[in-house]
Amino acid sequence: HRPRTMSSNCELEPGASSESVLVVSESCDNIEQMSSSLEEIKNSNSVVSSDENIENCNNIENFEDACSNMNLNAGQDDDYMRNKEWLSKKKHIFVLSSAGKPIYSRYGNEDKLATLYGVMQALVSFVQDQNDSIQSIHAGDTLFVFLFKNHLILVAVSKTGESISQLITQLNYVFNQITSVLTLTRLNKIYEQRRNYDLRRLLSGVERLIDHLLDFSEREPAFVLGGVQCLTLPLSMRDTISSAIVQACNKIKNLVFAILLANNKLITLVRMKKYCIHPADLHLILNLVQASESLKTAESWTPLCLPRFDASGFLYGHVSYLSEDCQACLLLLTVERDVFFTLSEAKQRIVEKLRRANCLEA
Secondary structure, eight states: OOOBOOOTTSOOOTTOOSSOSEEEOOOOTTGGGSOOOHHHHHHHTOBOOOOTTOBOOOOOTTHHHHHTTOOOOGGGGHHHHTOHHHHTOSEEEEEEETTOOEEEESSSOGGGGHHHHHHHHHHHHHHHHTTOOBOEEEETTEEEEEEEETTEEEEEEEOSOOOHHHHHHHHHHHHHHHHHHHOHHHHHHHHHHOTTOOGGGGOTTHHHHHHHHHHHHHHOTHHHHTOOOBOOOOHHHHHHHHHHHHHHHTTOBTEEEEEEEETTEEEEEEEETTOOOOHHHHHHHHHHHHHOGGGGTSOEEEEEOOHHHHTTSOEEEEEEESOTTOOEEEEEEESOSSOHHHHHHHHHHHHHHHHHTTOTTO
Protein backbone atom coordinates (compact mmCIF):
# COMPACT_ATOMS: atom_id res chain seq x y z
CA HIS A 1 0.00 0.00 0.00
CA ARG A 2 1.14 3.54 -0.66
CA PRO A 3 0.49 6.45 1.72
CA ARG A 4 -2.47 8.49 0.57
CA THR A 5 -3.20 12.17 0.98
CA MET A 6 -6.45 13.44 2.39
CA SER A 7 -9.35 14.00 0.07
CA SER A 8 -9.34 17.29 -1.79
CA ASN A 9 -12.98 17.73 -0.78
CA CYS A 10 -12.04 18.30 2.86
CA GLU A 11 -12.85 21.74 4.21
CA LEU A 12 -9.62 23.66 4.77
CA GLU A 13 -8.88 26.24 7.42
CA PRO A 14 -8.43 29.81 6.09
CA GLY A 15 -4.93 30.18 4.73
CA ALA A 16 -4.23 26.43 4.71
CA SER A 17 -2.57 24.81 1.73
CA SER A 18 -4.81 22.69 -0.44
CA GLU A 19 -2.02 20.12 -0.78
CA SER A 20 -0.66 19.12 2.60
CA VAL A 21 2.74 17.61 3.18
CA LEU A 22 1.10 15.64 5.98
CA VAL A 23 -0.17 12.28 4.82
CA VAL A 24 -2.15 9.57 6.53
CA SER A 25 0.03 6.51 6.97
CA GLU A 26 -1.39 3.19 5.88
CA SER A 27 1.78 1.16 5.47
CA CYS A 28 5.41 0.98 6.53
CA ASP A 29 6.47 -1.23 3.64
CA ASN A 30 9.04 1.28 2.44
CA ILE A 31 10.41 2.18 5.84
CA GLU A 32 13.98 1.22 4.96
CA GLN A 33 14.03 3.72 2.10
CA MET A 34 12.63 6.59 4.18
CA SER A 35 14.97 9.12 5.74
CA SER A 36 14.85 9.48 9.51
CA SER A 37 17.29 12.28 10.22
CA LEU A 38 16.13 14.87 12.73
CA GLU A 39 18.74 17.27 11.39
CA GLU A 40 17.29 16.90 7.90
CA ILE A 41 13.85 17.86 9.20
CA LYS A 42 15.21 20.91 11.02
CA ASN A 43 17.32 22.06 8.08
CA SER A 44 14.50 21.63 5.57
CA ASN A 45 12.29 24.04 7.59
CA SER A 46 9.33 21.92 6.50
CA VAL A 47 5.76 22.96 7.03
CA VAL A 48 3.38 20.31 8.24
CA SER A 49 0.92 19.86 5.66
CA SER A 50 22.87 -9.64 16.82
CA ASP A 51 26.14 -9.15 17.48
CA GLU A 52 28.53 -10.77 14.94
CA ASN A 53 30.03 -14.17 15.56
CA ILE A 54 27.82 -14.93 18.57
CA GLU A 55 28.07 -18.53 19.66
CA ASN A 56 26.57 -20.59 22.44
CA CYS A 57 28.74 -21.12 25.49
CA ASN A 58 27.59 -24.24 27.28
CA ASN A 59 30.85 -25.50 28.76
CA ILE A 60 32.90 -23.14 30.93
CA GLU A 61 35.08 -25.33 33.07
CA ASN A 62 37.33 -22.66 34.52
CA PHE A 63 34.78 -20.01 35.38
CA GLU A 64 35.88 -20.11 39.02
CA ASP A 65 39.27 -18.78 37.93
CA ALA A 66 37.62 -15.73 36.38
CA CYS A 67 35.95 -14.91 39.69
CA SER A 68 38.77 -15.86 42.04
CA ASN A 69 40.05 -12.31 42.47
CA MET A 70 36.67 -10.61 42.81
CA ASN A 71 36.33 -8.70 46.08
CA LEU A 72 32.59 -9.03 46.58
CA ASN A 73 30.47 -9.19 49.68
CA ALA A 74 28.34 -12.27 49.11
CA GLY A 75 26.23 -11.45 52.13
CA GLN A 76 24.63 -8.51 50.33
CA ASP A 77 22.30 -10.67 48.29
CA ASP A 78 21.84 -13.55 50.73
CA ASP A 79 18.28 -12.38 51.33
CA TYR A 80 17.36 -12.78 47.66
CA MET A 81 19.33 -15.99 47.14
CA ARG A 82 17.28 -17.52 49.94
CA ASN A 83 14.00 -15.81 49.12
CA LYS A 84 11.61 -18.41 47.71
CA GLU A 85 9.34 -15.80 46.16
CA TRP A 86 12.25 -14.12 44.31
CA LEU A 87 13.68 -17.46 43.20
CA SER A 88 10.27 -18.66 41.98
CA LYS A 89 9.89 -15.88 39.39
CA LYS A 90 9.63 -17.35 35.91
CA LYS A 91 11.65 -14.62 34.22
CA HIS A 92 14.30 -12.23 35.50
CA ILE A 93 15.71 -9.34 33.48
CA PHE A 94 18.98 -7.67 34.44
CA VAL A 95 20.82 -4.71 32.95
CA LEU A 96 24.39 -3.80 33.86
CA SER A 97 27.21 -1.79 32.39
CA SER A 98 30.20 -3.44 30.74
CA ALA A 99 32.11 -2.58 33.93
CA GLY A 100 29.60 -4.56 36.02
CA LYS A 101 27.66 -1.60 37.48
CA PRO A 102 24.02 -2.54 38.24
CA ILE A 103 21.42 -0.59 36.25
CA TYR A 104 18.14 -2.50 36.41
CA SER A 105 16.59 -5.63 37.88
CA ARG A 106 13.01 -6.63 37.17
CA TYR A 107 12.63 -8.00 40.68
CA GLY A 108 14.53 -6.94 43.78
CA ASN A 109 16.95 -4.17 44.64
CA GLU A 110 20.01 -3.90 42.38
CA ASP A 111 22.32 -2.97 45.26
CA LYS A 112 21.43 -6.15 47.12
CA LEU A 113 22.26 -8.16 43.99
CA ALA A 114 25.78 -6.77 43.58
CA THR A 115 27.37 -10.22 43.79
CA LEU A 116 25.08 -11.58 41.08
CA TYR A 117 25.88 -8.66 38.77
CA GLY A 118 29.57 -9.24 39.41
CA VAL A 119 29.25 -12.89 38.45
CA MET A 120 27.41 -12.02 35.21
CA GLN A 121 30.04 -9.46 34.26
CA ALA A 122 32.86 -11.88 35.08
CA LEU A 123 31.21 -14.60 32.99
CA VAL A 124 30.96 -12.27 30.00
CA SER A 125 34.57 -11.11 30.43
CA PHE A 126 35.84 -14.67 30.77
CA VAL A 127 34.29 -15.69 27.46
CA GLN A 128 35.50 -12.51 25.78
CA ASP A 129 39.03 -13.33 26.93
CA GLN A 130 38.71 -16.47 24.81
CA ASN A 131 37.98 -14.26 21.78
CA ASP A 132 34.37 -15.35 21.84
CA SER A 133 30.99 -13.84 22.68
CA ILE A 134 28.38 -15.56 24.80
CA GLN A 135 24.79 -15.66 23.61
CA SER A 136 23.05 -18.21 25.79
CA ILE A 137 23.43 -20.90 28.43
CA HIS A 138 21.02 -23.79 28.92
CA ALA A 139 20.84 -25.21 32.45
CA GLY A 140 18.01 -27.70 32.89
CA ASP A 141 14.75 -25.84 32.31
CA THR A 142 16.44 -22.44 32.71
CA LEU A 143 17.66 -20.38 29.76
CA PHE A 144 20.18 -17.56 30.19
CA VAL A 145 20.32 -15.12 27.26
CA PHE A 146 22.85 -12.30 26.90
CA LEU A 147 22.68 -9.20 24.72
CA PHE A 148 25.46 -6.63 24.32
CA LYS A 149 24.42 -3.12 23.31
CA ASN A 150 26.60 0.00 23.42
CA HIS A 151 28.41 -0.42 26.77
CA LEU A 152 25.47 -2.29 28.32
CA ILE A 153 24.95 -5.97 29.06
CA LEU A 154 21.35 -7.19 29.17
CA VAL A 155 20.55 -10.61 30.59
CA ALA A 156 17.33 -12.63 30.62
CA VAL A 157 16.98 -15.65 32.92
CA SER A 158 13.86 -17.51 31.89
CA LYS A 159 11.93 -20.65 32.75
CA THR A 160 8.99 -19.74 30.51
CA GLY A 161 9.95 -21.90 27.54
CA GLU A 162 10.42 -18.87 25.28
CA SER A 163 13.02 -19.12 22.54
CA ILE A 164 16.33 -17.28 22.42
CA SER A 165 15.05 -14.98 19.68
CA GLN A 166 11.96 -14.05 21.72
CA LEU A 167 14.07 -13.18 24.75
CA ILE A 168 16.51 -11.18 22.64
CA THR A 169 13.56 -9.22 21.24
CA GLN A 170 12.46 -8.37 24.79
CA LEU A 171 15.99 -7.35 25.77
CA ASN A 172 16.16 -5.10 22.72
CA TYR A 173 12.94 -3.42 23.85
CA VAL A 174 14.44 -2.83 27.30
CA PHE A 175 17.50 -1.25 25.69
CA ASN A 176 15.30 0.90 23.44
CA GLN A 177 13.32 2.06 26.48
CA ILE A 178 16.54 3.23 28.12
CA THR A 179 17.63 4.89 24.88
CA SER A 180 14.28 6.67 24.55
CA VAL A 181 15.07 8.56 27.75
CA LEU A 182 18.76 9.32 27.15
CA THR A 183 19.40 9.01 23.37
CA LEU A 184 22.11 6.70 22.10
CA THR A 185 24.50 9.61 21.60
CA ARG A 186 24.37 10.60 25.25
CA LEU A 187 24.61 7.00 26.43
CA ASN A 188 27.79 6.43 24.43
CA LYS A 189 29.30 9.73 25.56
CA ILE A 190 28.67 8.92 29.23
CA TYR A 191 30.56 5.63 29.13
CA GLU A 192 33.32 6.93 26.91
CA GLN A 193 34.07 9.52 29.58
CA ARG A 194 33.36 7.42 32.70
CA ARG A 195 33.34 3.66 32.28
CA ASN A 196 32.20 3.10 35.90
CA TYR A 197 29.34 5.61 35.79
CA ASP A 198 26.17 4.62 37.69
CA LEU A 199 23.51 5.10 35.01
CA ARG A 200 20.70 4.87 37.56
CA ARG A 201 21.33 8.54 38.38
CA LEU A 202 19.82 9.44 35.02
CA LEU A 203 17.11 6.78 34.96
CA SER A 204 15.09 7.70 38.02
CA GLY A 205 11.50 6.68 37.32
CA VAL A 206 12.39 4.75 34.16
CA GLU A 207 12.26 1.47 36.09
CA ARG A 208 8.48 1.84 36.15
CA LEU A 209 8.39 2.17 32.36
CA ILE A 210 10.63 -0.88 31.88
CA ASP A 211 8.54 -2.94 34.32
CA HIS A 212 5.38 -1.99 32.46
CA LEU A 213 7.00 -2.62 29.07
CA LEU A 214 7.98 -6.16 30.05
CA ASP A 215 4.48 -6.93 31.34
CA PHE A 216 2.98 -5.33 28.23
CA SER A 217 5.20 -7.32 25.85
CA GLU A 218 4.29 -10.61 27.51
CA ARG A 219 0.56 -10.19 26.95
CA GLU A 220 0.55 -8.32 23.63
CA PRO A 221 1.23 -10.45 20.49
CA ALA A 222 2.11 -7.32 18.48
CA PHE A 223 5.57 -7.27 20.07
CA VAL A 224 6.40 -10.67 18.60
CA LEU A 225 4.65 -10.01 15.29
CA GLY A 226 6.25 -6.60 14.79
CA GLY A 227 2.94 -4.85 14.24
CA VAL A 228 0.43 -2.54 15.91
CA GLN A 229 -3.23 -3.34 16.53
CA CYS A 230 -5.67 -0.79 15.13
CA LEU A 231 -8.93 0.21 16.79
CA THR A 232 -11.92 -1.05 14.83
CA LEU A 233 -13.78 1.92 13.34
CA PRO A 234 -15.90 2.60 10.25
CA LEU A 235 -13.71 3.77 7.38
CA SER A 236 -15.62 7.03 7.02
CA MET A 237 -15.09 7.89 10.69
CA ARG A 238 -11.37 7.13 10.54
CA ASP A 239 -11.08 9.37 7.46
CA THR A 240 -12.94 12.14 9.27
CA ILE A 241 -10.57 11.90 12.24
CA SER A 242 -7.49 11.92 10.01
CA SER A 243 -8.85 14.87 8.03
CA ALA A 244 -9.43 16.87 11.22
CA ILE A 245 -5.82 16.34 12.30
CA VAL A 246 -4.40 17.26 8.90
CA GLN A 247 -6.45 20.46 8.67
CA ALA A 248 -5.62 21.56 12.22
CA CYS A 249 -1.87 20.94 11.85
CA ASN A 250 -1.34 21.83 8.21
CA LYS A 251 0.55 25.07 8.83
CA ILE A 252 2.69 24.03 11.82
CA LYS A 253 6.39 23.88 11.02
CA ASN A 254 8.35 20.70 11.63
CA LEU A 255 5.52 18.61 13.05
CA VAL A 256 6.73 15.11 12.20
CA PHE A 257 4.02 12.80 13.56
CA ALA A 258 0.48 13.13 14.88
CA ILE A 259 -0.65 9.90 16.55
CA LEU A 260 -4.06 9.14 18.02
CA LEU A 261 -4.36 6.14 20.35
CA ALA A 262 -7.09 4.54 22.43
CA ASN A 263 -7.06 1.45 24.65
CA ASN A 264 -3.55 0.44 23.49
CA LYS A 265 -4.68 0.56 19.87
CA LEU A 266 -3.89 2.90 17.00
CA ILE A 267 -6.72 5.05 15.65
CA THR A 268 -4.76 7.01 13.06
CA LEU A 269 -1.23 8.11 12.26
CA VAL A 270 -0.53 11.28 10.30
CA ARG A 271 3.06 11.91 9.30
CA MET A 272 5.29 14.25 7.37
CA LYS A 273 6.07 13.09 3.86
CA LYS A 274 9.23 10.95 3.55
CA TYR A 275 9.13 9.93 7.21
CA CYS A 276 7.73 6.78 8.75
CA ILE A 277 7.54 5.45 12.29
CA HIS A 278 8.62 1.90 13.07
CA PRO A 279 6.22 -0.40 14.99
CA ALA A 280 8.87 -0.82 17.71
CA ASP A 281 8.80 2.95 18.32
CA LEU A 282 5.01 2.90 18.41
CA HIS A 283 5.20 0.21 21.08
CA LEU A 284 7.34 2.52 23.22
CA ILE A 285 4.79 5.29 22.75
CA LEU A 286 1.92 2.97 23.66
CA ASN A 287 3.84 1.90 26.75
CA LEU A 288 4.47 5.52 27.77
CA VAL A 289 0.79 6.41 27.47
CA GLN A 290 -0.46 3.30 29.24
CA ALA A 291 2.05 3.53 32.10
CA SER A 292 1.57 7.25 32.82
CA GLU A 293 -1.64 7.99 34.67
CA SER A 294 -0.63 11.64 35.02
CA LEU A 295 -1.19 12.16 31.29
CA LYS A 296 -4.93 11.82 31.85
CA THR A 297 -5.17 14.93 34.01
CA ALA A 298 -3.20 17.56 32.08
CA GLU A 299 -1.46 18.39 28.83
CA SER A 300 2.16 17.25 28.95
CA TRP A 301 5.33 18.28 27.12
CA THR A 302 8.00 15.59 27.04
CA PRO A 303 11.20 14.89 25.12
CA LEU A 304 11.14 11.44 23.55
CA CYS A 305 13.80 9.62 21.56
CA LEU A 306 12.46 7.09 19.07
CA PRO A 307 15.43 4.72 18.59
CA ARG A 308 14.29 3.19 15.30
CA PHE A 309 13.52 6.63 13.86
CA ASP A 310 16.63 8.48 15.05
CA ALA A 311 18.54 7.29 18.12
CA SER A 312 20.76 10.37 18.20
CA GLY A 313 18.25 13.00 19.29
CA PHE A 314 14.89 13.89 20.77
CA LEU A 315 11.52 14.63 19.35
CA TYR A 316 9.34 16.81 21.58
CA GLY A 317 5.85 15.57 22.26
CA HIS A 318 2.66 17.36 23.20
CA VAL A 319 0.67 14.59 24.88
CA SER A 320 -2.95 14.92 25.99
CA TYR A 321 -6.28 13.13 26.10
CA LEU A 322 -8.92 14.66 23.84
CA SER A 323 -11.43 15.15 26.64
CA GLU A 324 -12.48 13.82 30.02
CA ASP A 325 -15.21 11.72 28.42
CA CYS A 326 -12.94 10.23 25.75
CA GLN A 327 -10.24 7.57 26.10
CA ALA A 328 -8.29 8.73 23.03
CA CYS A 329 -4.80 10.15 23.59
CA LEU A 330 -3.23 12.49 21.03
CA LEU A 331 0.53 12.85 20.58
CA LEU A 332 1.93 15.64 18.42
CA LEU A 333 5.67 15.07 17.87
CA THR A 334 7.95 17.81 16.58
CA VAL A 335 11.65 18.68 16.39
CA GLU A 336 10.97 22.14 17.85
CA ARG A 337 11.32 22.40 21.62
CA ASP A 338 9.39 25.65 22.16
CA VAL A 339 6.03 25.13 20.42
CA PHE A 340 3.97 23.76 23.30
CA PHE A 341 1.30 26.45 23.07
CA THR A 342 1.12 26.20 19.28
CA LEU A 343 0.45 22.48 19.52
CA SER A 344 -1.98 22.99 22.40
CA GLU A 345 -4.04 25.30 20.19
CA ALA A 346 -3.90 22.75 17.36
CA LYS A 347 -5.17 20.08 19.74
CA GLN A 348 -8.14 22.28 20.68
CA ARG A 349 -8.99 22.76 17.00
CA ILE A 350 -8.86 19.00 16.49
CA VAL A 351 -11.19 18.40 19.45
CA GLU A 352 -13.68 20.99 18.16
CA LYS A 353 -13.77 19.39 14.71
CA LEU A 354 -14.19 15.88 16.13
CA ARG A 355 -16.93 16.99 18.50
CA ARG A 356 -18.86 18.62 15.66
CA ALA A 357 -18.51 15.39 13.68
CA ASN A 358 -19.67 13.31 16.68
CA CYS A 359 -16.41 11.34 16.64
CA LEU A 360 -15.51 11.70 20.32
CA GLU A 361 -18.29 9.34 21.34
CA ALA A 362 -16.86 6.57 19.15
